Amino acid sequence: LLLLEHFPVYSIGRGGDEANLLAGPERLRELGAEFCAYSRFRAEVGIDDICGGAGTVLFEVYRDGVRAYTSGVVTGNTATKLVDLATGSTAKLRLVLTDAGDGISCEYADWANARLTR
Numbered sequence: 001l002l003l004l005e006h007f008p009v010y011s012i013g014r015g016g017d018e019a020n021l022l023a024g025p026e027r028l029r030e031l032g033a034e035f036c037a038y039s040r041f042r043a044e045v046g047i048d049d050i051c052g053g054a055g056t057v058l059f060e061v062y063r064d065g066v067r068a069y070t071s072g073v074v075t076g077n078t079a080t081k082l083v084d085l086a087t088g089s090t091a092k093l094r095l096v097l098t099d100a101g102d103g104i105s106c107e108y109a110d111w112a113n114a115r116l117t118r
Helices: 025-030
Strands: 040-047 056-063 066-075 081-086 093-098 107-116
Touching: 040 056, 040 066, 056 081, 056 107, 066 081, 093 107
Parallel strands: none
Antiparallel strands: 040 081, 040 107, 056 066, 056 093
């Protein structure tokens, strides 16, 4: 279960731009809003240290339903892996974690510092 909290997001759609907004930049600033586009998804992934060398998982990221990243099998002894993906015009990112096909023993996986960047 992944719970995230963030500031309110106002979406103008995948193909939208500032020209589509009915409020001008000054009014948007008054509302605390800003127009921005994100170009990358970044995270550090791995199995939590509490597991020692145990556990096996597989991290995947999907862009608009198409797999864009797979970590390969990650064990408790695998060094942290960096995920760095261009998002381009992606409308939906989906983060997936599986047990790598061998059951759920010590699968304490971390998507550390997961973020969208400009």
